[in-house]
Amino acid sequence: MVSKINSILPNICEEVLKYIKITICVIGNKNFHKKVIYMQIIQISDMHITEDSNLDLIKDKIRKLYIALKETLTNVDQTVLCILGDIVDKGNAKLYKKASDILYYMKEIFEEFNPTFEFTPGNHDLCNCPYSHPIPEKCPDTKCTLEHYNNFVKNFDSSYDHTYTLLRKEYDDVDLLLANSVHHGNCKYGLLDFEALRMIELQKPTLLVTHHTFLSESDTDIAPIRNAYKLFDEIEKKEIIGVLHGHTHGYKDITIGNKCRVIGVGPFLKDIPNINNQANLVTVTPSGIQKVLNYFYRSDLDQYVSRSVYTRDNSLYKGSNIEKLYYEIVSDAKNTGVIPNFHLNINMSFKEFNDEIERIFHEDINTAKMWQDTEQVPESLYYNHGQYMKYNNITAIDFIIKELKSKATSSRAIIPLINFEMVVKSGDGFLPSFDLVQFGFLAEDRTHLLATLYLRALEVRHFLKINLCEIYLMCKQIADEIRSIERININIFAFKAQYKETFGCFKRAEIDRIDESEIVLLLKEDLKSIVHLLEEKRDLNETVIENKGMTSFFKALQAINKRRTIKTEILQQAKSILDIMEKLKSEREKTSNYTLIHQIESQVNEQFNKIIEMLREGDIYEY
Numbered sequence: 001m002v003s004k005i006n007s008i009l010p011n012i013c014e015e016v017l018k019y020i021k022i023t024i025c026v027i028g029n030k031n032f033h034k035k036v037i038y039m040q041i042i043q044i045s046d047m048h049i050t051e052d053s054n055l056d057l058i059k060d061k062i063r064k065l066y067i068a069l070k071e072t073l074t075n076v077d078q079t080v081l082c083i084l085g086d087i088v089d090k091g092n093a094k095l096y097k098k099a100s101d102i103l104y105y106m107k108e109i110f111e112e113f114n115p116t117f118e119f120t121p122g123n124h125d126l127c128n129c130p131y132s133h134p135i136p137e138k139c140p141d142t143k144c145t146l147e148h149y150n151n152f153v154k155n156f157d158s159s160y161d162h163t164y165t166l167l168r169k170e171y172d173d174v175d176l177l178l179a180n181s182v183h184h185g186n187c188k189y190g191l192l193d194f195e196a197l198r199m200i201e202l203q204k205p206t207l208l209v210t211h212h213t214f215l216s217e218s219d220t221d222i223a224p225i226r227n228a229y230k231l232f233d234e235i236e237k238k239e240i241i242g243v244l245h246g247h248t249h250g251y252k253d254i255t256i257g258n259k260c261r262v263i264g265v266g267p268f269l270k271d272i273p274n275i276n277n278q279a280n281l282v283t284v285t286p287s288g289i290q291k292v293l294n295y296f297y298r299s300d301l302d303q304y305v306s307r308s309v310y311t312r313d314n315s316l317y318k319g320s321n322i323e324k325l326y327y328e329i330v331s332d333a334k335n336t337g338v339i340p341n342f343h344l345n346i347n348m349s350f351k352e353f354n355d356e357i358e359r360i361f362h363e364d365i366n367t368a369k370m371w372q373d374t375e376q377v378p379e380s381l382y383y384n385h386g387q388y389m390k391y392n393n394i395t396a397i398d399f400i401i402k403e404l405k406s407k408a409t410s411s412r413a414i415i416p417l418i419n420f421e422m423v424v425k426s427g428d429g430f431l432p433s434f435d436l437v438q439f440g441f442l443a444e445d446r447t448h449l450l451a452t453l454y455l456r457a458l459e460v461r462h463f464l465k466i467n468l469c470e471i472y473l474m475c476k477q478i479a480d481e482i483r484s485i486e487r488i489n490i491n492i493f494a495f496k497a498q499y500k501e502t503f504g505c506f507k508r509a510e511i512d513r514i515d516e517s518e519i520v521l522l523l524k525e526d527l528k529s530i531v532h533l534l535e536e537k538r539d540l541n542e543t544v545i546e547n548k549g550m551t552s553f554f555k556a557l558q559a560i561n562k563r564r565t566i567k568t569e570i571l572q573q574a575k576s577i578l579d580i581m582e583k584l585k586s587e588r589e590k591t592s593n594y595t596l597i598h599q600i601e602s603q604v605n606e607q608f609n610k611i612i613e614m615l616r617e618g619d620i621y622e623y
Helices: 001-006 016-026 055-069 092-109 147-154 194-198 228-237 322-336 352-362 362-372 394-405 418-424 463-481 516-525 527-540 548-561 566-592 595-614
Strands: 039-044 079-082 118-120 166-169 175-179 208-209 242-245 253-257 260-264 278-285 288-300 303-311 316-319 337-348 414-416 434-439 448-455 487-498
Touching: 016 079, 055 092, 055 288, 055 303, 079 092, 092 147, 092 394, 118 175, 194 228, 228 253, 242 278, 278 322, 316 394, 316 595, 322 337, 322 352, 322 463, 322 487, 337 352, 352 362, 352 487, 362 463, 394 414, 394 434, 394 463, 414 548, 434 463, 448 463, 463 487, 516 527, 527 548, 527 595, 548 566, 566 595
Parallel strands: 039 079, 079 118, 175 208, 208 242, 242 260, 316 337, 448 487
Antiparallel strands: 039 278, 166 175, 253 260, 278 288, 288 303, 337 487, 414 434, 434 448
């Protein structure tokens, strides 16, 4: 789709083209809703191969690591072996031959997972140093080279660019940004190319991969990255989702900004007192690092043992980029099934919020207006929120505006949409998930509007967009009356959030709005319209099962059958649909977890498809 835009709009300005591409790829493109492929990164650093390194013992350790990892790795996901520097010890170029033998073995043993290799150099990979033992306290301020390291890497990554200081490597859903922390040629300390990081444009969620750590491990440690502080700001601006590094003793719980996890790993082979040889398995999706398992070698057991050092809290989504937040939420909900205790926080200028909603969800604003209509429930919906937001001709928003004008920090500017009586009487009928919304100001100057929404449940693929547009409409009405508003802070809480590929958002199917006599007439004169009605009913994928229309359809077939024989398979199929819908209704009364009833929903769709195909043939009568 994007390539077509490039061919038909060659003269469009760059910024507009960029906007169109982003909108199509993130919101409109069907690929956006494909299942996200997890990236599983095996993080290895600090091999420090020496003249004395025993190849047989090293290969045996690699085999034991493979045995420990293979229980978790999958063939479906992308596997990346990240080798984060210090391949050889003390710049000894002769040892890269031994290193190649080790890496070829690693490639062979992990072959079933089809891994790709990514490399970043470490300070010990700098060769041709004037000193035979280039350690920080002895090495002079002269440039060493990575020539031998580069030749080594080319054996495993033909696309490797040895001139890089910062290199973006593309993958399906998450990219890697390889950062050479020894490009300056001095093995005393790490240094990243700040200007290259500042100028690079990242197209997808990205992990920064480097050798050196950002932090010192002791009072005498001078090796960490020198320009780390200003790098933090740039990492946060570019919303890099994680940093992987070596050159340290292991994982520490560090975060840059809101969610960029810094993941260190201890030495894979180097013998350090009281430090187990180790590797990390890092699981990544576009929304961030999901999990880190640290595999460490237990010599007493002669095996690798794993421990979970990090698991992402998938309940909090926070930021000012609505488009990106929405992408993350949909991705996580689709891949995890359910996000419990969901919390979305949006904090931005009021103008930016309005502009973002109108740009990203412009097609959903009219739907939101129907849900907010306090005059009447639109015929196309089973119910709406507006019907619960009016009392004695006073609309909820009018009440809120009055409260906010008179008591800027009042906690009573609240709209409850349900009460306990409604809950008790609801059964499996329609009950708003949009339960409560509250408004207030941060201070008496009324410049910072606060909005809090609580939902019992939230469908994120379709309904989250409508809910955000409803808040937009309400806040817009408030701002029209209170002109001092400059910023907005929105908090949306839901007991659980789920993803549903097809969901009618309680739209009322047309077949449920017409009576049996109309269906009889259509069956006799307009089978194409009947097919359209059945397709709409199928595609709405209702969470509260309404079988009125399908009952009328079956009765209409029976009525016609009294005068002219309807094909037996059509009658049987119509009855089968009613039976499977009743089964689905029964299961929905037991659980509201979409993933648990997906199989029955698929059976309902299959039954609808069968009768739709029969009717498309255009003949419903026996001869």
